[in-house]
Amino acid sequence: MATKVRMWLAILTLAAVLIFVSLSGPTQAAGDKDMRPDVLKIAGMYKSGKAADAETAAIKIAKAFEETSDLMHLFRARNKGGIGWGRAPLGPNPAEDGLEKKLQLLADPKKPLANVAKEAAAAEEAAHDLAAMAQLIRNKTPGKDGPAGKTKKAWNEWSEQMRDASLELAKAAGAKNAAGIAKAAAKVNSTCNACHAKFKE
Numbered sequence: 001m002a003t004k005v006r007m008w009l010a011i012l013t014l015a016a017v018l019i020f021v022s023l024s025g026p027t028q029a030a031g032d033k034d035m036r037p038d039v040l041k042i043a044g045m046y047k048s049g050k051a052a053d054a055e056t057a058a059i060k061i062a063k064a065f066e067e068t069s070d071l072m073h074l075f076r077a078r079n080k081g082g083i084g085w086g087r088a089p090l091g092p093n094p095a096e097d098g099l100e101k102k103l104q105l106l107a108d109p110k111k112p113l114a115n116v117a118k119e120a121a122a123a124e125e126a127a128h129d130l131a132a133m134a135q136l137i138r139n140k141t142p143g144k145d146g147p148a149g150k151t152k153k154a155w156n157e158w159s160e161q162m163r164d165a166s167l168e169l170a171k172a173a174g175a176k177n178a179a180g181i182a183k184a185a186a187k188v189n190s191t192c193n194a195c196h197a198k199f200k201e
């Protein structure tokens with residue numbers, strides 16, 4: 001009997017260890033579901049000008065995750081579990097290699113792009129990622145209107161403005177238009193801030 005109990009304990013311990021290891025992989029660390037592949041998939045549709053496909057895909061994908069925070073942490077720096085700015089790591093300062101941080105830097109009129117020819121490609125990729133994020137956020141409307149302006153309508157408007165401004169950013173980057181990039185980045189950034197002021201605790 002005692003041997004049987006010990007055997008079961010060993011099996012249960014092993015199972016617990018395996019479950020723990022599978023849950024604590026690097027891509028899972030910041031949320032329950034790794035949304036990065038889905039975001040990149042939708043971004044690819046925006047890149048090829050297939051906005052209608054992106055919208056259909058976002059509706060389906062948004063049903064498969066629970067928490068807006070699973071998405072929001074992707075705005076962090078690449079080395080903090082975020083998507084990063086563009087596909088290739090952005091040097092030389094890893095803290096700037098994130099959708100949120102780099103967007104804020106670009107939106108600052110005192111810091112125009114030093115070398116638009118060199119930075120445009122990453123900005124265009126990042127802009128498509130931002131549009132994809134916005135379209136997923138758009139499908140995470142709160143179930144009901146809350147107090148103090150936390151309405152479903154406000155949520156939807158800000159996520160749509162974020163998507164449209166992101167596509168403007170992609171266009172300006174594609175045209176290597178430094179002033180256009182700064183202007184669109186500021187627009188995207190203001191939609192993040194507007195929504196956070198109401199909905200983020």
Ligand code: HEC
Pocket residue numbers: 068069072073075076099100103130137155156158159162188189191192193195196199200201
């Ligand atoms: C339509 C509303 C909305 C928009 C637009 C929006 N956010 Fe958020 N964001 C939220 C809410 C709500 C939270 C809090 C979610 C939570 O943690 O449960 C949040 C949380 C965050 C967080 C913290 C996530 C974490 O836990 O690490 C970051 C970073 C973030 N947002 C960045 C951005 C950036 C950058 C943009 C714009 C490019 C943006 N958000 C646009 C609603 C929005």
